[in-house]
Amino acid sequence: MGGALIRALLRRQERWVLAAVGVVLVCVVALPLGAPLLSLGSSGGSLSRAFRDLTNHARLWILLWRSTWLSSAVTVASLCAGVPLGLVLGRTDVVGRRALALALALPVSLPPFLLVLGWYYIAGRSGWLGSERGSAWLFSDAGVIAVLSLAFLPVVVALSALGVRGIDASIEEAARVAAGPRRTLVWILLPAIWPSIALAAVLVFAMAFSELGVPMFLRRDVYPAAVFARLGGVDYQPGEALVLALPLLPVAGLLMIVERLIFRGRSFAVLGASHLSTNPLALGAWRLPASAVCWTVAGLTGAPIVALIAKAGLRGLLAGLDYVGASLVNSLATSLIAAASIAALAAVVGHGIARRIRGSALLDALSMLAFLTPAAVLGTGLLAVYNRPMTGWLYQSLAIIVLGFIARYSVVGVRTMAVAVAQSSPSFEESAGAFGARYVRRLVAIVLPMHRRALVGAALLAFLFCFRDLETAVLFYPPGGEPLTVKIFTLEANGPPPVVAGLAVVHAATTLVALAIGSAWFGTKA
Amino acid sequence: MNSNVVRTLAIGAAALVLEMGCQRRNEVVVYTSVDQVVAEPILDGFEKQFGVRVRAVFDTEETKSTGVLNRLIAEGGRPQADVFWSGDPVRPFLLVNRGFVEAYRSPNAHDIPPSFKAANGEWSGFAARARVLIVNKNLVPSDPPKSIRDLIHVRWKDKAAIANPLFGTTTMHVAALFAVWGDEKTRAFLNALRANGVRVASSNGEVKRLVSGGEVAFGLTDTDDADEALKEGAPIQVVYPDQDELGTLLMPTTVLLMKGDPHPDLGKKLIDYLLTRDVERGLAESAAHLPVRAGIPTPADVRAATSLRFMDVDYGKVGAELERIQPWLREWVGL
Numbered sequence: 001m002g003g004a005l006i007r008a009l010l011r012r013q014e015r016w017v018l019a020a021v022g023v024v025l026v027c028v029v030a031l032p033l034g035a036p037l038l039s040l041g042s043s044g045g046s047l048s049r050a051f052r053d054l055t056n057h058a059r060l061w062i063l064l065w066r067s068t069w070l071s072s073a074v075t076v077a078s079l080c081a082g083v084p085l086g087l088v089l090g091r092t093d094v095v096g097r098r099a100l101a102l103a104l105a106l107p108v109s110l111p112p113f114l115l116v117l118g119w120y121y122i123a124g125r126s127g128w129l130g131s132e133r134g135s136a137w138l139f140s141d142a143g144v145i146a147v148l149s150l151a152f153l154p155v156v157v158a159l160s161a162l163g164v165r166g167i168d169a170s171i172e173e174a175a176r177v178a179a180g181p182r183r184t185l186v187w188i189l190l191p192a193i194w195p196s197i198a199l200a201a202v203l204v205f206a207m208a209f210s211e212l213g214v215p216m217f218l219r220r221d222v223y224p225a226a227v228f229a230r231l232g233g234v235d236y237q238p239g240e241a242l243v244l245a246l247p248l249l250p251v252a253g254l255l256m257i258v259e260r261l262i263f264r265g266r267s268f269a270v271l272g273a274s275h276l277s278t279n280p281l282a283l284g285a286w287r288l289p290a291s292a293v294c295w296t297v298a299g300l301t302g303a304p305i306v307a308l309i310a311k312a313g314l315r316g317l318l319a320g321l322d323y324v325g326a327s328l329v330n331s332l333a334t335s336l337i338a339a340a341s342i343a344a345l346a347a348v349v350g351h352g353i354a355r356r357i358r359g360s361a362l363l364d365a366l367s368m369l370a371f372l373t374p375a376a377v378l379g380t381g382l383l384a385v386y387n388r389p390m391t392g393w394l395y396q397s398l399a400i401i402v403l404g405f406i407a408r409y410s411v412v413g414v415r416t417m418a419v420a421v422a423q424s425s426p427s428f429e430e431s432a433g434a435f436g437a438r439y440v441r442r443l444v445a446i447v448l449p450m451h452r453r454a455l456v457g458a459a460l461l462a463f464l465f466c467f468r469d470l471e472t473a474v475l476f477y478p479p480g481g482e483p484l485t486v487k488i489f490t491l492e493a494n495g496p497p498p499v500v501a502g503l504a505v506v507h508a509a510t511t512l513v514a515l516a517i518g519s520a521w522f523g524t525k526a
Numbered sequence: 527m528n529s530n531v532v533r534t535l536a537i538g539a540a541a542l543v544l545e546m547g548c549q550r551r552n553e554v555v556v557y558t559s560v561d562q563v564v565a566e567p568i569l570d571g572f573e574k575q576f577g578v579r580v581r582a583v584f585d586t587e588e589t590k591s592t593g594v595l596n597r598l599i600a601e602g603g604r605p606q607a608d609v610f611w612s613g614d615p616v617r618p619f620l621l622v623n624r625g626f627v628e629a630y631r632s633p634n635a636h637d638i639p640p641s642f643k644a645a646n647g648e649w650s651g652f653a654a655r656a657r658v659l660i661v662n663k664n665l666v667p668s669d670p671p672k673s674i675r676d677l678i679h680v681r682w683k684d685k686a687a688i689a690n691p692l693f694g695t696t697t698m699h700v701a702a703l704f705a706v707w708g709d710e711k712t713r714a715f716l717n718a719l720r721a722n723g724v725r726v727a728s729s730n731g732e733v734k735r736l737v738s739g740g741e742v743a744f745g746l747t748d749t750d751d752a753d754e755a756l757k758e759g760a761p762i763q764v765v766y767p768d769q770d771e772l773g774t775l776l777m778p779t780t781v782l783l784m785k786g787d788p789h790p791d792l793g794k795k796l797i798d799y800l801l802t803r804d805v806e807r808g809l810a811e812s813a814a815h816l817p818v819r820a821g822i823p824t825p826a827d828v829r830a831a832t833s834l835r836f837m838d839v840d841y842g843k844v845g846a847e848l849e850r851i852q853p854w855l856r857e858w859v860g861l
Contacts (some may be wrong), residue, residue: 059860126739135741216690216728221860229692231861236596383600396606408836475597479555479606480581490584492731495563497758 013439016040018359019347024365028407029370032381032426049148051243060226064247067223069213070144071208077149078156078204081297083197085153086160087185088290091172093280094290096208101161103298104514106305108154109511111470111485115151117492118304120141120217121311127247128307139218147218148208150301155207159416162457163196164189166423181281195419198259203412205255206372210246212471224374225246232377238380245377254373254492256365305508312501320502323491324484328510331467331483334398338405345406346458349416351447355426364418367411379475380406398481401473412465413458420446420454453519460518467511484510549664552578554792558611559585560779562860564813565611566703569843570797571808577846578608578792593693595620598758602626605784608793611800614777615642616698619845620651621782628785630794634801640817642778653779653806653815657699657751658774659765660752661736661744666763671744679716684723687745691716691850692859695748695777696730700855701848702775702839710783716858726859737762744814748777753814756827766834773790773837778818 037442088094089101107115119129125135137143167189175188216220230241283290347369352360370378382404386395394400428450434440438508448455470485488503528721535564558565562584562835567579583856598610605626612618621627622644631647644652660672671679677686689696703712725742733745734752738760751765767775780799783793799805808823808858809815817824824830 009607058856063861120735120739124735124739125741130739220728226861229856229859231596236599238600247570380596380600383597387604387606389603389604392604477583479557479583480579482584490562495561498755521739 002380003123004424005220013046014357015359017440017443018352018357018363019080021345022359024361024364024406025289025410028382029404029410031385032378033370033373033406035381035384037197050171055491060223060244063221063223063226067209068219068251070141070148070222071146071205074148074152074208075205077145077200078152079197079201081149082156082200083190083295084154085162085297086157087189088283088294089157090161090164091143091185091281092181092290092292093288094283095296097280097425100298103295103511104157105154105515106508106512107151108158109468109508109515110305110504111213111468112148112151112211113217113470113491113492114146114308114488114507115304116214116217117500118311118497119147119308121307122206122303124518139220141220143218143233144215144223146219147214148211150209152204152207153297153301154199155203158461159196159200159203160193162236163193163415163419163423164455166190166420166453176281182285182286186346190262192423195422199415199419202255202259202368204417204510207249207254207308208367208410210372210374210471212374227374229386231380235289236375238384241377245373248372249369252368253373254366255318256368273467305505308501308504308508310507312498316496316498316502317505318502319496319499320506323487323495323499323503324506325487326480327484327487328506329484329486330398330401330481332510334401334405334473334483335463335466338402338409338460338466339413341402342410342454342462345410346398346413346417347443347448349410349414350419350458351421351443353414353418354421355429364411364414367414370407371409371411375408377472378474379404379472382407383476395476396478398478400476400478401481401483403474404476405469409462410467410471411463413462416458416461417451417454420451420457443523456518460515461516463514464511468507537692540852543649551789552582552792553849554578554609554789554796555583555607555787556796557583557585557596557598557607559613559617561628561813564750564809564815566844567812568800568805568808571805572796573822575799576795578795580796585613591747599624603786607784608783608789609788609796609800610782612780612782613649613697614695615649615653615780615841616701616777617847618780619784619842620849621784621844622648626785628783628787628790628795630783632794632798632801634798638801639818639820644789648778649782650801651780652801652818653809654751654778654818655695655748656774656776656831657695657746658745658749658752658834659744659767660734660755661763661765662737662740662742662842663761663763665740665743670763670764670765670768672770673772674746675715675768675786676744676745678722680719680722682722682743685743686722687727687733687742689724689727689733689747690859691855692861693728695747697763697848697855698777698803698844699746699770699775701844702837703849704847704851705839705844706772706837710852712855720858734760750815753827763827766829773835776816776831776834776836777838778831779815792843794828 042308085104089097094100122129123134123138124130127133127144151306171192172184172188194310205335210224212222212224212228216225227244230244231238252283296337349363351358353364386400427443432446437445468485470489473483474486474489475485484503484507488507490505492500556569569582572578573580574645583594584596596603598607598621610618610621619626623762627648629647632650635643635650638650638652643649655799659671671682672696676682677688691697691700703715725736727736730747731745732753734755736742737745738755738758752762768774781797782795787793803819806817806819807822810817810822810828814828816829818831822833
């Protein structure tokens with residue numbers, strides 16, 4: 001009997017493993033997102049008011065439209081600047097490539113509300129480059145687009161560079177027999193990294209769409225502010241907030257359809273088991289101009305951080321260290337554990353999406369929905385689900401932050417892994433399957449070693465997102481267990497500006513160290 | 527990822543859960559909407575004096591915070607907090623009205639004036655903030671605004687700022703106006719604010735930044751924000767508005783005990799501590815809070831509540847207005 005059960009389980013390994021991952025995602029995403037519906041169900045008036053608001057208020061639809069076009073503009077601007085930078089960074093001999101990579105990655109370490117604070121110190125009316133016109137421009141839609149595009153640019157650069165570095169060297173070498181570096185970049189490498197570009201576009205759009213701090217700082221109305229008004233104001237209505245989040249479902253669906261259309265009918269089996277050729281593409285006469293452009297963009301993305309450092313001064317930095325307390329350890333511990341968990345989920349779901357295993361698309365959609373839904377809705381749902389006698393130990397510990405991170409950022413790891421697996425040929429797995437290797441064995445012995453680089457990249461990216469998170473953790477962090485971003489945020493209201501800036505610098509520096517360690521590990525082990 | 531890394535992470539995860547999840551006896555949990563920079567030293571003092579660990583959740587008036595009040599409401603019948611230390615006297619009524627509060631008459635509240643505490647002990651108020659105008663002296667060297675009505679004066683068109691009235695103390699201020707002026711007059715006033723180009727900032731802290739930075743000539747904010755701006759060396763002047771008629775809105779911080787809290791005895795001990803005259807004096811010195819009790823010395827630049835003409839409001843009524851006007855306010859803001 002037992003043997004038969006084990007044999008049956010082994011035969012259906014694929015289904016059981018996916019089901020286990022599905023249970024995790026249901027617990028951290030589906031239940032919390034569904035919880036506010038219960039509060040609606042218990043109050044019919046609230047439900048009808050919520051739907052009436054949604055259907056009758058033209059203002060809400062205008063806000064939705066505003067958010068959509070602002071996010072689209074941010075996505076286009078980030079892609080236009082980020083993809084060329086990623087290609088240059090990933091495969092050419094641009095001056096100071098490693099330093100440039102770190103400089104470009106740094107802004108993603110800080111929550112956007114700190115970056116916009118840095119821009120305010122630069123371009124506000126009394127800023128270092130302040131003027132009437134500059135201030136008016138900063139506090140406009142154009143300002144929102146510029147600040148967010150520069151804030152999210154590192155995501156596009158990193159994914160494009162990772163994509164291009166994953167391409168089998170033989171493909172590029174074959175192209176270079178007949179074509180120069182420019183044609184190889186444009187006609188061979190660029191089309192080969194479409195999945196990475198699509199992933200970057202989806203992530204940037206989703207982040208820009210759900211961003212609340214920057215538009216509100218710059219006094220531009222956006223849709224997430226309407227959702228937040230049902231949760232952050234006196235009129236606490238989580239059910240209504242969820243109803244207002246419903247229009248995000250078609251947005252999420254549309255994003256996924258667009259991404260699938262890019263995949264459809266194309267072979268992306270370009271990822272090599274062998275790695276890069278040792279020689280980067282020589283830019284020749286273009287090397288210095290290209291380097292100047294790259295470093296100028298890096299300077300622009302880093303400008304708000306420089307402004308924060310200048311504002312902090314030595315006194316602020318030292319005072320900031322006094323204020324850090326346990327918050328840095330809280331941030332590091334929760335982010336590391338969440339990133340490792342996300343990598344594990346990503347290995348299964350990402351592979352499933354790329355190989356079109358049944359059920360994977362549903363899990364993918366769930367993780368995408370959690371990423372796109374305003375964090376406040378997800379957070380109040382987590383609170384409602386886990387503040388119970390049975391799960392009180394979890395709600396009162398840092399584990400609740402880990403759960404929140406997994407819920408919100410699993411899509412980052414899943415998508416990174418899916419793109420990497422989609423870029424490789426399934427022939428190895430098919431061969432192993434023909435010789436009797438079952439799903440788990442194929443996953444552990446073939447897929448993971450082959451995509452070790454992508455797995456580490458997914459974990460690193462997930463870590464970055466978790467470490468910089470503010471909007472999710474601020475809603476339910478356990479008493480005395482605040483992460484560093486929350487500490488900065490709560491102090492930002494009335495704390496001394498040098499201390500706030502000093503803490504932001506501590507945060508950025510820690511991220512830099514984590515990135516340096518990660519990229520060193522990436523280079524040597526992956 | 528090698529097995530050592532996995533093992534380390536697994537041990538770390540287990541340690542986190544054990545460290546944080548185990549119920550501790552000698553600790554008290556406080557949720558507070560008083561600014562962290564102000565509240566933390568006070569709570570540290572309690573830890574040092576009594577050897578009881580304080581675990582705190584801090585709030586902010588900035589827009590991204592859902593707010594500890596809503597977290598308390600969401601936690602409802604299973605509160606994690608023992609004590610709520612509110613930055614204003616109105617939000618506690620939202621908890622009182624929902625039956626989430628345990629009455630407790632602290633012996634240290636005996637000399638607090640009756641208008642600043644509940645007769646049945648459900649809440650006690652002390653160290654107050656006031657709603658003030660901060661004026662940029664470089665932009666307005668003379669004849670500063672003296673009333674909140676100046677926000678709608680044509681002289682100040684496009685030159686003033688208030689915080690978003692959906693959040694923070696501005697909500698309370700607007701609710702107080704509804705309670706004192708009535709619907710028609712207050713709605714007309716708010717619509718006139720729009721017409722006069724008053725900027726709606728995300729928080730009082732941002733109002734302070736806008737005035738200090740010269741983005742606007744003056745703004746409506748709280749005394750602690752004004753004090754912070756003065757400490758930063760900003761070129762501002764503080765005006766207590768409407769001293770001739772309406773009065774300045776006063777907002778005592780309030781403290782209350784949560785019903786069904788995990789550590790009720792220690793919660794009461796913390797409330798007793800917060801209501802000492804020493805703490806009220808400390809808040810006057812560190813954050814320019816106005817003592818509500820007579821005889822508490824204040825720094826030269828801090829006024830005692832008794833020296834001001836303040837708005838005559840019933841905080842309970844303001845609390846009721848606060849909830850009633852939310853749908854209208856959301857429309858006014860455009861959300």
